[in-house]
Amino acid sequence: MNRIPLAGVIGHPIAHSKSPQLHQHWLKMHGLQGYYIPMDVMSDDLENVLKTLPKMGFVGVNITVPHKEHVMQIADLITDRATLIGAANTLIFRKDGKIHADNTDGFGFIENLRQGAPDWDPKAAPAAVLGAGGAARAVVAALLDVGVPEILISNRTKVRAEKLQDDFGKRLTVVDWVQAGNILEDASLVVNTTSLGMMGKPDLRVPLDGLQKSAVVTDLVYAPLKTHLLLEAEAAGCTTVDGLGMLLHQAVPAFERWFGQRPEVDSAARAAALR
Numbered sequence: 001m002n003r004i005p006l007a008g009v010i011g012h013p014i015a016h017s018k019s020p021q022l023h024q025h026w027l028k029m030h031g032l033q034g035y036y037i038p039m040d041v042m043s044d045d046l047e048n049v050l051k052t053l054p055k056m057g058f059v060g061v062n063i064t065v066p067h068k069e070h071v072m073q074i075a076d077l078i079t080d081r082a083t084l085i086g087a088a089n090t091l092i093f094r095k096d097g098k099i100h101a102d103n104t105d106g107f108g109f110i111e112n113l114r115q116g117a118p119d120w121d122p123k124a125a126p127a128a129v130l131g132a133g134g135a136a137r138a139v140v141a142a143l144l145d146v147g148v149p150e151i152l153i154s155n156r157t158k159v160r161a162e163k164l165q166d167d168f169g170k171r172l173t174v175v176d177w178v179q180a181g182n183i184l185e186d187a188s189l190v191v192n193t194t195s196l197g198m199m200g201k202p203d204l205r206v207p208l209d210g211l212q213k214s215a216v217v218t219d220l221v222y223a224p225l226k227t228h229l230l231l232e233a234e235a236a237g238c239t240t241v242d243g244l245g246m247l248l249h250q251a252v253p254a255f256e257r258w259f260g261q262r263p264e265v266d267s268a269a270r271a272a273a274l275r
């Protein structure tokens with residue numbers, strides 16, 4: 001008997017996740033049978049839940065905050081990029097019973113930029129990354145992978161940026177948080193990976209005067225879609241790319257692995273995620 005494939009997303013809390021609407025939309029678009037279910041799971045239960053789901057017909061799950069690092073201790077096989085980042089967001093439950101962990105956040109980040117700013121040349125100039133948390137690790141790994149010559153990184157807590165420099169190497173230059181505005185002059189790309197600008201959090205305020213008009217500014221925050229940073233960058237004449245596309249694109253490889261078809265990131269997918 002062929003079982004209907006099940007997938008889902010595990011986090012705590014999980015009610016805010018946009019992934020269920022997105023995957024259900026793609027299942028419908030492709031006329032596929034399947035379900036994608038949000039699961040609110042506490043850290044203490046994570047391992048038991050992950051060992052049980054394959055027996056219930058789950059083909060894999062997405063992992064979100066706060067379990068992305070923890071899941072690395074539970075997975076049997078881990079891709080090199082997930083190891084480098086130190087976190088996973090996608091699990092495949094293999095037929096041999098093994099749990100395979102991957103991280104598609106960096107892929108989502110780059111694909112979103114390619115779609116939103118097709119003229120951006122990664123190899124032409126340094127990129128400025130604001131923040132040095134978990135999200136920044138995926139962004140830095142992806143930028144190095146596409147050949148960015150230098151990454152100027154600035155974080156309120158400087159030691160976290162220095163840790164990234166230790167882990168990712170010489171192409172990273174750490175800049176004091178108070179000096180963050182100064183690093184933008186040379187950058188062809190500015191990325192906010194901090195949580196500043198998220199609904200309920202203060203805005204990220206960096207002086208954009210030095211920024212070249214040809215620069216691309218992107219924010220990982222997607223609620224609101226237009227953060228203060230993006231509005232300021234738009235007013236300065238720069239190309240801006242919002243963070244929703246990263247969420248959509250990171251979901252593509254997982255959907256394809258679980259359900260066998262490569263989904264489209266288009267306006268209908270964006271609308272579904274915002275529903």
Ligand code: ATR
Pocket residue numbers: 130131132133134135136155156157160193194195196
């Ligand atoms: P994530 O996995 O989403 O990156 P995180 O690891 O908690 O989450 O990192 C949050 C990022 O937002 C960090 O760069 C954090 O700076 P610190 O390392 O100094 O904590 C940044 N951040 C959060 N609140 C901030 C604030 N009020 N001012 C400046 N940076 C802030």
